[in-house]
Amino acid sequence: VTRLALALLAPALLAMTCWDERTQQATAAAGGPGSEAVQGLTPEQSAAARRTIAAWLECEECTDGELEAVKRLGATAVPTLVATLGAGPSPAARELVRRELRAHYAELEAAARARGRPLPPGDVEAWVEQEIAAWVARYQVRSAQALDAIGGPEAERALRAAQASGALREDVADALRKLLDDPS
Amino acid sequence: VRAALVLAALLALAAAAGSRPAAASPRDHLVLWCIEDVRLIPPRVRRLPIPVGCELVDCCPGCPGPGPLDWQVRVGGAPLASVGVHFEGLAPGPIEMEGDAMPAPGGAVVGPRGATLRGLSGAGGGVPVASLELGLDADVLAKLEQGPGGADRDLGEIAVSIEQRLGPVPVNEFRYKAVLRRCKLAPIPRCDVIVQHDNRGGDQSVIQLDGRRSSDCFDDELRRSDAVSAVGNVLSPDQACPSGELAVYSDDDAMWIEPSAGFTDTCGDEIPVRLAPVLRAPVSVWRAQTRAKRDPAPDLAHADLVFDDRNKVGVVFDAVTQDLSGNDAATLAAKAWCFGLPTLKLAGFYKTGRLNVYYSDFPTTGGVCPNDPNAIFVGTTANVATLAHEFGHTFTLEHTDNLQGFPADNLMDGGGPPTRHHLSLGQAFRVNVDDRSRLNANGVRSGHERSCAATGDCPKLEHDWSRP
Numbered sequence: 001v002t003r004l005a006l007a008l009l010a011p012a013l014l015a016m017t018c019w020d021e022r023t024q025q026a027t028a029a030a031g032g033p034g035s036e037a038v039q040g041l042t043p044e045q046s047a048a049a050r051r052t053i054a055a056w057l058e059c060e061e062c063t064d065g066e067l068e069a070v071k072r073l074g075a076t077a078v079p080t081l082v083a084t085l086g087a088g089p090s091p092a093a094r095e096l097v098r099r100e101l102r103a104h105y106a107e108l109e110a111a112a113r114a115r116g117r118p119l120p121p122g123d124v125e126a127w128v129e130q131e132i133a134a135w136v137a138r139y140q141v142r143s144a145q146a147l148d149a150i151g152g153p154e155a156e157r158a159l160r161a162a163q164a165s166g167a168l169r170e171d172v173a174d175a176l177r178k179l180l181d182d183p184s
Numbered sequence: 185v186r187a188a189l190v191l192a193a194l195l196a197l198a199a200a201a202g203s204r205p206a207a208a209s210p211r212d213h214l215v216l217w218c219i220e221d222v223r224l225i226p227p228r229v230r231r232l233p234i235p236v237g238c239e240l241v242d243c244c245p246g247c248p249g250p251g252p253l254d255w256q257v258r259v260g261g262a263p264l265a266s267v268g269v270h271f272e273g274l275a276p277g278p279i280e281m282e283g284d285a286m287p288a289p290g291g292a293v294v295g296p297r298g299a300t301l302r303g304l305s306g307a308g309g310g311v312p313v314a315s316l317e318l319g320l321d322a323d324v325l326a327k328l329e330q331g332p333g334g335a336d337r338d339l340g341e342i343a344v345s346i347e348q349r350l351g352p353v354p355v356n357e358f359r360y361k362a363v364l365r366r367c368k369l370a371p372i373p374r375c376d377v378i379v380q381h382d383n384r385g386g387d388q389s390v391i392q393l394d395g396r397r398s399s400d401c402f403d404d405e406l407r408r409s410d411a412v413s414a415v416g417n418v419l420s421p422d423q424a425c426p427s428g429e430l431a432v433y434s435d436d437d438a439m440w441i442e443p444s445a446g447f448t449d450t451c452g453d454e455i456p457v458r459l460a461p462v463l464r465a466p467v468s469v470w471r472a473q474t475r476a477k478r479d480p481a482p483d484l485a486h487a488d489l490v491f492d493d494r495n496k497v498g499v500v501f502d503a504v505t506q507d508l509s510g511n512d513a514a515t516l517a518a519k520a521w522c523f524g525l526p527t528l529k530l531a532g533f534y535k536t537g538r539l540n541v542y543y544s545d546f547p548t549t550g551g552v553c554p555n556d557p558n559a560i561f562v563g564t565t566a567n568v569a570t571l572a573h574e575f576g577h578t579f580t581l582e583h584t585d586n587l588q589g590f591p592a593d594n595l596m597d598g599g600g601p602p603t604r605h606h607l608s609l610g611q612a613f614r615v616n617v618d619d620r621s622r623l624n625a626n627g628v629r630s631g632h633e634r635s636c637a638a639t640g641d642c643p644k645l646e647h648d649w650s651r652p
Contacts, residue, residue: 040246046244046246046247047354047355049245049246050240050245054239055599059599060570060583060598062598063583063598064585079242080242080244080245083240083242084240084241089240090237090241091237091241092236092238092356093239094311095233095311095313096235100602100603101603103231104603105482108482108486108568111488111489112484112488115488117481119481119482119485120479120481131602134565134566135567138565169476170476171547172547
């Protein structure tokens with residue numbers, strides 16, 4: 001029975017040990033929450049961090065702990081979030097979404113026409129650009145929220161610089177102002 | 185020892201709890217496909233653009249920044265002999281290749297062992313875009329098509345994945361997987377039939393049937409059907425095989441369901457299915473945005489597309505729109521999201537017994553109010569799928585991004601592409617039949633309903649029919 005118990009325990013203990021090592025490595029690599037120093041990440045850690053950030057930027061209602069996961073990345077995430085606060089989605093992501101939206105609009109028009117309520121006259125490109133603008137705003141608001149949650153001087157500098165730039169859409173600027181004004 | 189056993193059990197539980205499936209990448213494509221229409225896969229895949237570049241603007245945490253990328257192309261599934269990768273807008277010069285690949289005009293052809301294409305970057309700062317040309321092996325497909333297996337079983341699959349790397353770091357992913365199924369059954373002696381009337385869309389409907397034949401008891405058997413569908417000799421339910429449920433899903437018609445279809449033990453049963461017009465869910469749209477205004481019309485068209493045309497759920501949305509953008513109190517209340525709902529209700533900007541959608545100045549995407557599932561808010565950073573996604577929640581659907589078998593283009597993905605449009609048959613069933621769905625609670629739909637959560641007696645959520 002003892003042997004059986006040990007056999008049952010061994011994989012679980014091994015998994016726990018590995019998990020602890022991974023956690024420690026990731027925390028060390030991240031430099032800890034709020035730290036200015038970001039050490040080199042392994043390719044896997046970097047890719048995992050990128051997916052964690054992307055999940056937060058893209059989520060719909062964000063009810064699965066997406067912001068908490070970014071917050072746990074700490075300083076590791078800050079440079080990327082500063083970049084997405086300024087620039088929004090990447091050029092490759094924009095190209096993909098722009099093409100998908102253009103192709104989709106024809107389907108929307110057909111669906112609306114078939115039900116006797118055609119879409120308001122307008123130009124597909126104008127609609128696509130409106131959708132892209134909302135998406136850019138989502139990236140910027142979420143980046144600001146994550147930077148605010150992580151905290152630290154670099155994050156605050158980035159938030160103040162973005163606010164001072166005057167280049168943000170009104171709803172994004174509003175969200176940023178609230179974050180910076182909120183003492184909590 | 186007992187303590188060790190208890191600890192082992194607890195640790196095993198903890199490990200199991202931690203092993204949730206990985207969330208789908210925003211560009212994970214997973215389709216169930218009729219093998220009879222497999223020739224339609226390559227043209228569809230060709231239309232999927234794959235830009236060369238990083239998912240995020242600085243590529244990744246710790247990355248030195250954008251630079252030439254390497255593409256690791258993997259090819260999977262016996263029917264897939266090769267994948268042609270054709271680039272537009274790539275910087276001039278030959279592509280360096282490693283592995284099973286040969287140069288081709290504008291790109292490369294990658295064989296089944298996969299390959300890495302190195303040093304890809306755009307000409308003049310533009311974003312190059314690739315398209316894929318699938319080379320299917322006709323002999324393998326013919327063997328699969330003639331092999332054993334019913335209409336509801338996987339025959340094989342085709343898979344392509346591309347990992348874009350900056351040095352050793354993966355910075356973007358694309359995955360496409362098509363699971364092949366047989367849609368057309370071998371002819372069976374005419375015995376029992378299901379006869380459909382009044383199919384307004386004139387489409388091939390999807391029949392979902394529980395029952396028993398002499399050889400087996402079957403649950404949620406799927407078949408595509410024209411007006412008359414031969415189903416063999418379906419016997420009357422018995423104790424071992426008690427369900428005789430029949431459901432039909434059809435474009436432009438409401439879902440039809442009968443818990444006891446009425447098959448008898450004699451051959452020659454003719455089960456009539458009289459399809460009813462598509463359900464029209466009434467919606468009040470309150471436009472309370474003063475800036476970054478969204479036009480609800482494309483959002484509603486997308487919802488119709490998802491809940492009717494694409495997935496045969498049998499629901500469209502009849503919206504009445506009122507502009508509140510000039511009403512300061514209303515726009516302020518709407519900006520407060522669900523906290524402002526009592527104010528909006530008091531002011532008369534709410535209709536009971538129907539869905540109420542508020543387009544709000546709040547800079548977020550969308551949400552359903554926890555205290556009132558008839559109230560939906562759409563914010564300034566929503567996309568064209570947000571409204572339909574929230575409708576999905578009001579019809580009991582939950583997020584699918586951590587569930588196996590759901591692609592990122594499922595409408596209920598918690599963050600997929602803005603054009604996400606897919607719903608499985610399991611989801612379509614719940615939208616209609618689950619007693620918590622607003623279709624039932626609001627009286628849009630009448631007829632058989634049940635609690636999927638309480639009874640567990642609904643098709644698996646991921647159960648689906650093969651497209652097209």
